[in-house]
Amino acid sequence: IRTEKEVEGRFETIWLVVDEDSLDQWPxxxxxxxxxxxxxxxxxxxxxxxxxxxxxxxxxxxxSAAVLRSPYAHARVRHIDLSRALQAPGVRGAIGPGDAPExxxxxxxxxxxxxxxxxxxxxxxRAALRLIDVDWEVLEPVLDPDDAVRRGxxxxxxxxxxxxxxxxxxxxxxxxxESEYRTQVVLHNSLETHxxxxxxxxxxxxxxxxxxxxxxxxxxxxxxxxxxxxxxRVICEYMxxxxxxxxxxxxxxxxxxxLAKRTGRPxxxxxxxxxxxxxxxxxNATIQRLTVAARRDGTIVALGGEFVAALGWDGWxxxxxxxxxxxxxxxxxxxxxxxxxxxxxxxxxxxxxxxVEGTFSLECLIDELAVKLEMDPxxxxxxxxxxxxxxxxxxxxxxxxxxxxxxxxxxxxxRHDVRARSEGPWQRGVGMASQIWYGGGGPPAYAWVRVGxxxxxxVVTAMQDIGTGTRTAMSQIAAEExxxxxxxxDLVLGNTDRGPYAVAAAGSxxxxxxxxxxxxxxxxxxxQILDIAAQRYEREPxxxxxxxxxxxxxxxxxxxxxxxxxxxxxxxxxxxxxxxxNPTGMGVHTFGVQVAEVAVDIETGEVRVERLAxxxxxxxxxxxxxxxxxxxGGVIQGIGHTLSEERLIDPATGQILTQTLxxxxxxxxADVPEIITELVDVPDPNLTSLGAKGLGEPPIIPVAAxxxxxxxxxxxxxxxxxxxxxxxxx
Ligand code: MOS
Numbered sequence: 001i002r003t004e005k006e007v008e009g010r011f012e013t014i015w016l017v018v019d020e021d022s023l024d025q026w027p028x029x030x031x032x033x034x035x036x037x038x039x040x041x042x043x044x045x046x047x048x049x050x051x052x053x054x055x056x057x058x059x060x061x062x063x064s065a066a067v068l069r070s071p072y073a074h075a076r077v078r079h080i081d082l083s084r085a086l087q088a089p090g091v092r093g094a095i096g097p098g099d100a101p102e103x104x105x106x107x108x109x110x111x112x113x114x115x116x117x118x119x120x121x122x123x124x125x126r127a128a129l130r131l132i133d134v135d136w137e138v139l140e141p142v143l144d145p146d147d148a149v150r151r152g153x154x155x156x157x158x159x160x161x162x163x164x165x166x167x168x169x170x171x172x173x174x175x176x177x178e179s180e181y182r183t184q185v186v187l188h189n190s191l192e193t194h195x196x197x198x199x200x201x202x203x204x205x206x207x208x209x210x211x212x213x214x215x216x217x218x219x220x221x222x223x224x225x226x227x228x229x230x231x232x233r234v235i236c237e238y239m240x241x242x243x244x245x246x247x248x249x250x251x252x253x254x255x256x257x258x259l260a261k262r263t264g265r266p267x268x269x270x271x272x273x274x275x276x277x278x279x280x281x282x283x284n285a286t287i288q289r290l291t292v293a294a295r296r297d298g299t300i301v302a303l304g305g306e307f308v309a310a311l312g313w314d315g316w317x318x319x320x321x322x323x324x325x326x327x328x329x330x331x332x333x334x335x336x337x338x339x340x341x342x343x344x345x346x347x348x349x350x351x352x353x354x355x356v357e358g359t360f361s362l363e364c365l366i367d368e369l370a371v372k373l374e375m376d377p378x379x380x381x382x383x384x385x386x387x388x389x390x391x392x393x394x395x396x397x398x399x400x401x402x403x404x405x406x407x408x409x410x411x412x413x414x415r416h417d418v419r420a421r422s423e424g425p426w427q428r429g430v431g432m433a434s435q436i437w438y439g440g441g442g443p444p445a446y447a448w449v450r451v452g453x454x455x456x457x458x459v460v461t462a463m464q465d466i467g468t469g470t471r472t473a474m475s476q477i478a479a480e481e482x483x484x485x486x487x488x489x490d491l492v493l494g495n496t497d498r499g500p501y502a503v504a505a506a507g508s509x510x511x512x513x514x515x516x517x518x519x520x521x522x523x524x525x526x527x528q529i530l531d532i533a534a535q536r537y538e539r540e541p542x543x544x545x546x547x548x549x550x551x552x553x554x555x556x557x558x559x560x561x562x563x564x565x566x567x568x569x570x571x572x573x574x575x576x577x578x579x580x581x582n583p584t585g586m587g588v589h590t591f592g593v594q595v596a597e598v599a600v601d602i603e604t605g606e607v608r609v610e611r612l613a614x615x616x617x618x619x620x621x622x623x624x625x626x627x628x629x630x631x632x633g634g635v636i637q638g639i640g641h642t643l644s645e646e647r648l649i650d651p652a653t654g655q656i657l658t659q660t661l662x663x664x665x666x667x668x669x670a671d672v673p674e675i676i677t678e679l680v681d682v683p684d685p686n687l688t689s690l691g692a693k694g695l696g697e698p699p700i701i702p703v704a705a706x707x708x709x710x711x712x713x714x715x716x717x718x719x720x721x722x723x724x725x726x727x728x729x730x
Pocket of ligand 1: 243245351508696
């Protein structure tokens with residue numbers, strides 16, 4: 001069949017083979033295993049150091065690579081001489097510009113890779129970098145994104161969007177608010193830095209890599225190296241975090257593959273923490289000049305703006321205007337988005353790219369409108385709720401945003417008490433923000449479920465668990481469908497040669513994409529078990545069910561499932577499952593609202609978030625424990641984005657100043673407020689046999705605006721520029 005696939009708001013048409021998914025949705029609410037809190041299946045292995053991350057891979061004869069990077073924001077290698085470096089102790093190979101994809105003579109940013117060395121030890125490789133002789137032609141950098149737009153320096157064409165008549169609606173409106181917002185560059189800083197170990201087995205390239213997408217690495221390497229994809233095996237069994245910057249192979253993979261080919265040895269190329277903060281992607285900065293127009297009763301009649309995304313030297317333009325297009329029922333919307341190319345490190349997707357930046361501005365703008373109209377911020381949001389997708393007019397597959405607002409009421413009602421606790425220089429206030437995002441997932445995604453005579457099941461699928469508890473949630477789905485206890489289910493993942501195609505751990509798509517495939521595979525295995533049981537116990541298959549490890553007959557008799565499975569001997573049951581397409585003609589989205597309570601010291605500019613309630617609608621919740629952990633993580637990452645994190649560059653040279661975790665201010669546990677998490681947990685009736693959506697990204701989206709609006713409530717100050725550090729506050 002032909003269908004649409006969406007990842008982080010980017011749509012493409014795909015063709016796929018899929019069996020009809022015949023399973024009915026489970027009833028809502030907690031079941032035997034699904035919907036009940038489960039501790040992480042891999043927690044023990046991770047805590048004991050038994051889990052093998054890419055950083056732990058040690059192959060016989062393995063060399064270490066070090067990368068020579070441009071010290072300039074814009075420069076060209078006129079001439080390079082590797083010969084002295086090749087003579088250095090321990091050095092086994094070296095490559096220069098043009099020898100591997102993404103290793104180029106033209107360096108568009110500080111940190112761009114231009115050469116690399118492989119040596120017996122990492123220290124030897126780094127020492128030899130100093131012996132590479134480079135003749136640089138230093139070029140003028142363009143660093144100001146507005147300047148880049150004026151000069152027409154784009155990575156892609158400007159994106160225009162229009163519905164209704166924006167100008168006429170603004171002219172007729174009772175109230176118009178115009179504001180400019182700026183958001184900063186933030187860095188991903190996952191615990192495991194970007195890295196790969198590459199080794200050649202004949203003409204097959206084996207890539208161990210820290211990735212969110214083993215299949216994306218496979219196809220990316222195939223394309224870049226001109227190899228058949230089936231000659232590339234990608235392995236990632238454990239992974240130390242990824243927020244969007246680990247969706248592609250990356251230059252470090254190409255460097256390791258090329259040096260491994262030249263030396264005939266396995267090669268590791270691992271970024272140091274400093275390199276991680278230079279050349280591993282970032283959330284791009286934005287400048288947003290926005291307008292909202294409304295009637296006196298609070299009905300929004302026009303939204304519009306100019307969005308400049310400073311992407312760096314390369315990258316794709318996420319939809320910063322997306323929230324403006326989709327969050328409110330506004331008939332007249334006009335936006336233009338510019339993908340400004342500047343001489344800074346390229347952006348990479350970062351947890352709800354575009355929507356984090358665009359929701360900060362939109363939801364601050366709505367509160368500024370509420371102030372002008374003297375309306376309650378919650379009331380103005382309810383009034384402009386859109387029961388259908390405002391950008392297409394089509395129905396939502398499900399939308400419980402109004403229920404989120406209803407549940408936000410009790411947190412919002414605390415604002416008078418919170419304000420009353422202001423004392424001396426410490427002013428207190430409460431703010432809120434709403435959230436819309438994608439997160440419906442989609443095909444293709446496949447799984448196998450193997451059940452043996454020991455009454456244990458193994459789910460086999462070539463997906464990855466990036467540390468978010470995917471193994472656990474997916475095992476819960478299989479256990480529920482098979483009627484087996486959770487500890488009787490194992491999951492094999494992380495290897496493109498072991499198991500069928502699975503989706504990336506990106507775009508909040510893992511659970512809604514993989515979950516239905518795994519349930520279908522488990523359902524296929526369950527039907528086979530019941531067929532055997534029907535013969536063994538002389539019943540009709542449709543008179544039998546499988547629950548809590550027992551086969552139950554309609555007449556009340558029951559037997560342990562092991563009795564039937566024991567008949568298999570060395571043979572096994574194999575169930576297969578595929579993820580079907582999303583409903584056609586429906587918008588599939590996630591929704592949420594957050595309420596923040598802050599204290600602001602108006603003498604020092606210090607902002608403390610004291611409490612944050614995160615209420616989200618992501619359809620059915622598989623593992624409430626893992627889900628609340630995801631919400632908390634998103635809120636904490638959002639607090640860093642809002643209050644402290646900022647990549648700084650030297651405005652004269654474009655050199656990156658914040659290369660260490662001393663200089664780059666991440667939130668610490670002292671910055672973490674009381675976090676209240678709440679999930680609506682109503683299955684989407686139109687989305688797969690699970691009714692589950694993804695929640696990786698939603699919780700970071702409304703954080704900045706909720707805090708900024710709380711600061712306005714506390715102090716009366718409009719805040720327009722992230723991060724809201726003390727300098728900005730004063
Ligand atoms: Mo995406 S930013 O990899 O979830």
